[in-house]
Amino acid sequence: MSETARARCDAVVVGAGFSGLHMLHRLRQAGFNARVFEAGSGVGGTWYWNRYPGARCDIESMEYSYSFSDALQQEWEWTERFASQPEILRYAEHVADRFDLKRDITFDTRVEKAAFDEEACRWRIDTDGGETVEATALIMATGCLSSANLPEFEGRTSFLGETYHTGRWPHDRVDFGGKRLGIIGTGSSAIQAIPIIAAEAEHLTVFQRTANYSIPARNGPLESDYVREIKSEYPDFRARNRLMPAAFGSKGLTRSGAPALADDPTAREARFAERWERGGLGFLGAYNDLLLSRDANETAADFVRARIRDTVKDPEVAERLCPDNVIGCKRICLDTRYFETYNRPNVELLVARTHPIERITPEGVLVKVLNSQTGEREGAREIALDCIVFATGFDAMTGAVLGVDISGRSGRTLLDAWSAGPLTYLGLTTAGFPNLFMITGPGSPSVLTNMIVSIEQHVDWIGDCLEHLRRERLATIEATSEAQDAWVDHVNAVAGQTLMPTCNSWYLGRNIPGKPQVFMPLIGFPPYAEKCAEVAQNGYEGFVLR
């Protein structure tokens, strides 16, 4: 690319995870010149940053991969049912090299600011490297789970030992041997890391605020017959998955069309047990109404709680690990011997109900000690630690987008436009910000799906849209406020028909103090993909094209 083209291009893509890599390839194929900026030193996004022990996919390997190139999906060999972080990172690297993507990616560079110039109909993008680039389109491939959440615990910076965040893990191996560790959080990341850390550390204290449901992954080597079978019909397999509610799992156990309570308890137990034994996220697919009816949901929750009580030898510890919220209102966790880990003599579980964190001290973590019956304070206890792992998640879905100072028409900032929560049309665009696109933005199925499928669907839609603008000699596309309002209402209405907004999940922004609380993802991939296609076929309904 010439110097002029580098300073003035068709599109700037922010982020070089699976979204950014595919977007760059798609743009190039359509003859656009594009540049990608990536804050990290390499490609892979999530799989570049989250190198904590045990990090692994919860979607089966044969599905968590790109479908856009048949040669790629035929040649790549996954080794396990659920791929590990190093293997997924190798895959991202392979894709970047195979399609010669790195030459248009600027690494170690954060996009800080983007302003829309209404006269020129172009975005002006500033990086922390001091570079300014102009582009017709600005495409945020910044990730739903990339802005790490490090809560402001009092005294956090006074701690004299080592600290880590699962989403910002060092590249070199961290040695926990002989150390006293504390891990804060029991979400998916912690549930994967805890069994491995516990086996290595001298002692591990787990600080749990909310207990979580977890299903055994039952990971293992991929059988060559299975791989051959999938590869022999890959396009059809992908197409069937796109018709699934969360865009994965067409080749699993069949769903029961009947409500959970229509089965007698023995049949229901057998159905849950079959899925528990198979392992994986398919557990929640046992019945269609598990996320619609509290009574149905309770049958699945009871089943998991019974497994926790079977596994954890100390009945008091088992009770602390039993969640009491709706199963599935947070992305369900997959584990390998997570609950078994609490039978180890070197692991202690402290829960916020009786031992909430008061502050971090130079030597460790100080917890209050509350009476388990009355909740009254009985004292405090300092847990001496050599190392604290923050497995405290992310400012999800909006954190990374709002991390860039974006201003649209009339200089209005996105932060201001979204002050009461994210407003989008189709989760792809937002009114007042022409030619700004978000890959897997709030208001799209994104985090409720196999994200690679959602990414590919968005990349294709954006690619087609930019080709349409070029063909029709149009300068801008912008969502109307009316279409956007109707879309936001639709996203909320769909969520409101389910149990999903009932717990303190990051889907609702409840993990971040002060964040507006709205249910951000849209439930249901197939009708969404159909709607996006329909909008485009109808001449970009709900948009103004100029």
Ligand code: FAD
């Ligand atoms: P990301 O991979 O997050 O990439 C975004 C990139 O943008 C990052 O590299 C970041 O550095 C960069 N960036 C952000 N802001 C800027 C800026 N201002 N300037 C420059 N660069 C910037 N999904 C599943 O479907 N199945 C799973 O099993 C699964 N497991 C997960 C496990 C973990 C630990 C996490 C955190 C997420 C997981 N996800 C999973 C979701 C996962 O994020 C997606 O599957 C997918 O990798 C997202 O790709 P992306 O490119 O959209 O975003």
Ligand code: NAP
């Ligand atoms: P998370 O699910 O948000 O979990 C964060 C944990 O930290 C929760 O237990 C939370 O408690 C706790 N926490 C946060 N702030 C706290 C505070 N101030 N005090 C005490 N505890 C606090 O984050 P995550 O585990 O990193 O996972 C995020 C998402 O990434 C997942 O839902 C999933 O989509 C994806 N992921 C997937 C996998 C996989 O299996 N492939 C692995 C990791 C991540 P509360 O629950 O009380 O808020």
